Amino acid sequence: MLIDIGSTVSFLKSHDNFTILTHAHPDGDTLGSGFGLCLALRALGKKANVVNNEELPPKFRYLEIEPQEFAEQTVVAVDIADANLMGNDIKAEYETKVDLSIDHHGSNRLFAKMNYVDSSAAAAAQIIFEVIGLLGVEITPQIANCLYTGISTDTGCFRYANVTPATLRTAAKLMEAGADAAKINVMMFETKTRTYAALEKLALDGMQFFYDGKCALITITRDMFAESGSDENECDGIAAISRQIEGVLVGVTVRERRDGSFKASVRTHNPVDASAICSRFGGGGHPNAAGCQLPGTKDEAIKQLIDVIGEFI
Amino acid sequence: MLIDIGSTVSFLKSHDNFTILTHAHPDGDTLGSGFGLCLALRALGKKANVVNNEELPPKFRYLEIEPQEFAEQTVVAVDIADANLMGNDIKAEYETKVDLSIDHHGSNRLFAKMNYVDSSAAAAAQIIFEVIGLLGVEITPQIANCLYTGISTDTGCFRYANVTPATLRTAAKLMEAGADAAKINVMMFETKTRTYAALEKLALDGMQFFYDGKCALITITRDMFAESGSDENECDGIAAISRQIEGVLVGVTVRERRDGSFKASVRTHNPVDASAICSRFGGGGHPNAAGCQLPGTKDEAIKQLIDVIGEFI
Numbered sequence: 001m002l003i004d005i006g007s008t009v010s011f012l013k014s015h016d017n018f019t020i021l022t023h024a025h026p027d028g029d030t031l032g033s034g035f036g037l038c039l040a041l042r043a044l045g046k047k048a049n050v051v052n053n054e055e056l057p058p059k060f061r062y063l064e065i066e067p068q069e070f071a072e073q074t075v076v077a078v079d080i081a082d083a084n085l086m087g088n089d090i091k092a093e094y095e096t097k098v099d100l101s102i103d104h105h106g107s108n109r110l111f112a113k114m115n116y117v118d119s120s121a122a123a124a125a126q127i128i129f130e131v132i133g134l135l136g137v138e139i140t141p142q143i144a145n146c147l148y149t150g151i152s153t154d155t156g157c158f159r160y161a162n163v164t165p166a167t168l169r170t171a172a173k174l175m176e177a178g179a180d181a182a183k184i185n186v187m188m189f190e191t192k193t194r195t196y197a198a199l200e201k202l203a204l205d206g207m208q209f210f211y212d213g214k215c216a217l218i219t220i221t222r223d224m225f226a227e228s229g230s231d232e233n234e235c236d237g238i239a240a241i242s243r244q245i246e247g248v249l250v251g252v253t254v255r256e257r258r259d260g261s262f263k264a265s266v267r268t269h270n271p272v273d274a275s276a277i278c279s280r281f282g283g284g285g286h287p288n289a290a291g292c293q294l295p296g297t298k299d300e301a302i303k304q305l306i307d308v309i310g311e312f313i
Numbered sequence: 314m315l316i317d318i319g320s321t322v323s324f325l326k327s328h329d330n331f332t333i334l335t336h337a338h339p340d341g342d343t344l345g346s347g348f349g350l351c352l353a354l355r356a357l358g359k360k361a362n363v364v365n366n367e368e369l370p371p372k373f374r375y376l377e378i379e380p381q382e383f384a385e386q387t388v389v390a391v392d393i394a395d396a397n398l399m400g401n402d403i404k405a406e407y408e409t410k411v412d413l414s415i416d417h418h419g420s421n422r423l424f425a426k427m428n429y430v431d432s433s434a435a436a437a438a439q440i441i442f443e444v445i446g447l448l449g450v451e452i453t454p455q456i457a458n459c460l461y462t463g464i465s466t467d468t469g470c471f472r473y474a475n476v477t478p479a480t481l482r483t484a485a486k487l488m489e490a491g492a493d494a495a496k497i498n499v500m501m502f503e504t505k506t507r508t509y510a511a512l513e514k515l516a517l518d519g520m521q522f523f524y525d526g527k528c529a530l531i532t533i534t535r536d537m538f539a540e541s542g543s544d545e546n547e548c549d550g551i552a553a554i555s556r557q558i559e560g561v562l563v564g565v566t567v568r569e570r571r572d573g574s575f576k577a578s579v580r581t582h583n584p585v586d587a588s589a590i591c592s593r594f595g596g597g598g599h600p601n602a603a604g605c606q607l608p609g610t611k612d613e614a615i616k617q618l619i620d621v622i623g624e625f626i
Contacts, residue, residue, distance in 0.1 A: 172478035
């Protein structure tokens with residue numbers, strides 16, 4: 001069932017003992033939204049925890065808060081478009097138990113009992129900011145840091161086409177509430193580990209072009225992780241690189257997972273729809289940034305993906 | 314003489330036939346501020362032109378407007394902290410003739426007859442936005458594109474420590490006035506020419522570290538321009554790279570100019586003052602981003618700069 005923001009706020013006010021779920025391979029938005037909402041619910045005197053499918057990547061650990069002890073009564077998902085994106089452990093336990101989902105993905109599958117989806121919001125954290133305001137909770141500096149992280153990471157620090165005047169005004173209010181914007185931006189956008197820098201160099205060296213340079217492909221193998229000392233947690237930045245080359249409409253990063261399977265991150269310029277490309281492989285996301293698992297060996301996976309991209313260019 | 318924004322606006326209202334000067338090696342802020350102010354003055358029925366010391370870099374040509382014919386009466390400088398930054402031709406003609414300077418550099422040398430300097434503004438374009446509002450001119454989409462370009466480029470697209478809530482709110486208003494924010498951001502931040510990508514690879518290959526990794530140095534020679542097919546207009550992005558490496562407090566890019574001399578771009582993290590480092594060589598800028606000419610051959614230039622940086626780390 002789709003609900004509006006008023007019903008969302010009423011539901012949160014009238015319930016307690018919350019488990020807040022974030023999506024697998026957690027990013028700044030799911031974590032910032034989750035911890036921000038958790039802190040707001042606690043400020044109302046309620047019990048709430050954030051549950052992740054895996055350990056937080058080191059760069060997001062500053063968002064983490066101490067868990068509380070209580071008997072779970074209410075399950076809320078934030079920034080999760082599809083139960084399949086919960087991660088296996090969380091999915092096994094919670095797939096049918098999510099009471100309320102708060103999300104900004106237009107592709108949301110409405111898997112929860114109640115779903116509040118605002119696809120005009122650049123980030124789930126932008127919605128959580130509104131929700132917290134309607135809950136009557138003051139935005140503390142800690143909440144502001146959570147929500148600023150969500151908004152800045154999901155917009156490439158206000159670069160992408162999903163930014164609206166409301167996104168910028170929300171960020172302004174978060175700064176006034178004490179968000180340490182410059183420090184967060186340095187951590188999120190201006191810091192490359194030496195291992196990441198080495199991986200980036202290997203990635204650039206192997207970049208391939210298709211369709212008259214309209215598609216650029218970066219492939220990251222386990223060997224490249226080993227050679228650079230980097231790992232999957234550091235891959236997010238790489239995904240943006242290939243689309244940045246002049247003339248490229250579709251930038252693809254295919255990376256080998258620990259189990260030998262391959263995952264694609266697809267970044268597009270308009271009018272190419274990244275989400276449509278990835279949905280052909282059972283994945284999804286946003287019009288300009290989406291992801292999917294690929295079937296088969298490296299060469300098979302890449303061939304199938306490049307063929308599908310050819311249909312969209 | 315220092316003046317306030319009210320006197321600045323009165324001066325603009327009561328004068329006509331404006332020449333607006335921008336700084337040499339023009340960036341998005343000096344150009345966006347210059348063309349934005351020029352369009353606003355024309356909207357008031359006045360004559361105004363923007364004068365540049367050199368041709369605009371290709372990526373900024375969308376800002377350009379047709380010059381008008383008139384006998385110059387009033388000279389305004391925008392985003393120029395020091396007459397030495399005007400470029401040789403402009404300096405020779407205008408050094409002593411600038412009636413009004415509008416700038417946001419705390420290091421402004423007050424070289425004009427009247428100077429309005431607001432160092433709390435992230436970009437000169439943020440000041441020009443205020444000035445245009447007080448002039449009573451409506452922000453057209455074209456003016457909005459100029460000012461948005463100024464603000465986004467001088468803040469690394471809202472990443473840097475100079476961003477305030479007012480910066481974000483100004484950007485929100487510019488989007489509402491019709492600024493094509495997403496398109497400008499793609500052009501400014503998400504587009505690498507193939508030649509730039511090749512230069513970047515060479516730059517990364519040659520990166521050197523000093524002072525236990527606290528200082529990273531990239532050197533760009535004429536040979537590297539030749540090998541990559543890139544040129545000086547494409548160097549701005551490179552300057553940001555070295556500071557991004559984890560643990561680096563001072564990122565330096567030294568590049569060889571056409572005449573064989575060397576120029577340094579210095580980017581720092583707090584508390585290291587880039588402007589103080591560059592002022593030792595007669596240059597200047599902002600606390601975290603500054604530039605200067607270096608004396609001597611490549612090796613001499615680098616040695617002197619690295620020595621000075623050592624005093625600041």
